[in-house]
Amino acid sequence: MLPDADELAEELLDLAVPHEDINELVRMGRRVTDDPELRAILEASVRELVQDMGEVGSPVDLPELDWPSGPLQRCFSVYVFVAALPYTRAYHRARGIPADVTRHTLADLGRNMAVHRRRHGVAGVQAPWWLVHHFRGELFQLGRLQFERARHGERTARMIAGAGLDVSAGMPCLNLHIPDFLGPLSPRACERSLALAAEFFARHFPEEKYRTVLCHSWLLDPQLKEYLPADSNIVRFQDRFRVARRLAEPADTEPVQFVFGDPDMAVESLPRRTAVERAVGDHLRAGGHWYVGHGWFPL
Numbered sequence: 001m002l003p004d005a006d007e008l009a010e011e012l013l014d015l016a017v018p019h020e021d022i023n024e025l026v027r028m029g030r031r032v033t034d035d036p037e038l039r040a041i042l043e044a045s046v047r048e049l050v051q052d053m054g055e056v057g058s059p060v061d062l063p064e065l066d067w068p069s070g071p072l073q074r075c076f077s078v079y080v081f082v083a084a085l086p087y088t089r090a091y092h093r094a095r096g097i098p099a100d101v102t103r104h105t106l107a108d109l110g111r112n113m114a115v116h117r118r119r120h121g122v123a124g125v126q127a128p129w130w131l132v133h134h135f136r137g138e139l140f141q142l143g144r145l146q147f148e149r150a151r152h153g154e155r156t157a158r159m160i161a162g163a164g165l166d167v168s169a170g171m172p173c174l175n176l177h178i179p180d181f182l183g184p185l186s187p188r189a190c191e192r193s194l195a196l197a198a199e200f201f202a203r204h205f206p207e208e209k210y211r212t213v214l215c216h217s218w219l220l221d222p223q224l225k226e227y228l229p230a231d232s233n234i235v236r237f238q239d240r241f242r243v244a245r246r247l248a249e250p251a252d253t254e255p256v257q258f259v260f261g262d263p264d265m266a267v268e269s270l271p272r273r274t275a276v277e278r279a280v281g282d283h284l285r286a287g288g289h290w291y292v293g294h295g296w297f298p299l
Contacts, residue, residue, distance in 0.1 A: 001033070001039065002079060005026050005029070005030065011082050012078075014103060014106075015081070015110050018110060021075075025078060025123075038076075041063055045063050050084055050088075050136070053088075053091045053136055053137055055136075056172075062077070062128065062132070074125065075124060077128035081131060088102075088106065088134075101141065101142065105134050105140050108141065109125070111181055112127060112131060114181060115261070118262075143193035145179075146179055147177075147193075147201070148176075149172065149174065149210075150172070151172055152168070152173050154169045156214065157170075165298065167212060173211075173212045174201070176213050176214065178219065185234065187236050187237075190237060194299070197299070212298055214296045216293075217292060218254040218255045218291070219237060219238065220246070223283065224279060227275070227278070227283065228275055241293075241296060241297055246293045247292045247294075249291075250289035252289055254290060259277060267284045268285070
């Protein structure tokens with residue numbers, strides 16, 4: 001299920017796993033392959049991950065590793081994703097997806113591990129459930145942005161149909177995501193990503209007609225315009241969307257997590273080094289709240 005030590009190190013490098021984590025992962029990989037219990041869990045996890053490859057919305061319930069807490073427990077999903085690589089790459093090849101798109105998409109494993117180390121100071125995978133989308137052919141990195149194959153829900157479909165677009169529940173749509181550690185969210189970078197997405201999905205998923213792009217993010221909270229200049233990247237990003245609504249419940253930890261790296265940071269200690277940091281922290285310190293906004297635009 002896993003490549004040998006030399007090949008495992010190369011695979012981890014291709015997946016952008018932080019260099020300081022590779023030696024320990026290679027060492028622990030031998031333990032996974034030598035232990036019958038761990039090997040059985042690995043095999044069951046890979047089967048669960050790759051079944052119905054490419055099917056949007058298929059439930060995936062990876063077995064939990066009932067193992068003492070430590071680096072192996074924090075990193076076990078790395079071995080699941082590495083073992084699933086042949087299936088993921090075969091699916092991409094069958095769809096004609098270029099190798100560079102495959103590489104950039106699956107490198108989100110390394111980004112996820114970098115987020116974990118930034119937050120906790122040790123090796124680990126921050127959100128294995130999120131990476132399931134990448135390794136099942138549901139999400140692709142195209143330039144600065146990520147695009148996830150999805151389907152309209154009832155409420156979103158009604159809202160967009162009310163704006164004049166012919167959409168209904170169950171029709172394909174693209175969920176847009178903004179990854180960490182990839183430079184500014186400039187208008188030029190966004191335009192390039194959107195152009196890549198329009199061409200990519202028309203070519204590689206021609207049977208799925210994607211007409212709308214959706215985003216669910218604190219970056220769409222209109223209160224940001226009270227703090228940031230009109231020509232800022234975030235405000236210009238917001239202006240692409242028809243913002244339909246925002247969650248009624250506050251989501252204050254969302255911007256704290258994505259701007260400062262740790263959702264549990266005390267509000268009083270949040271730095272004020274950049275305009276965004278000042279906006280997020282000052283608003284919370286003044287007693288305000290942040291909300292997740294929901295927006296869309298035609299592709």
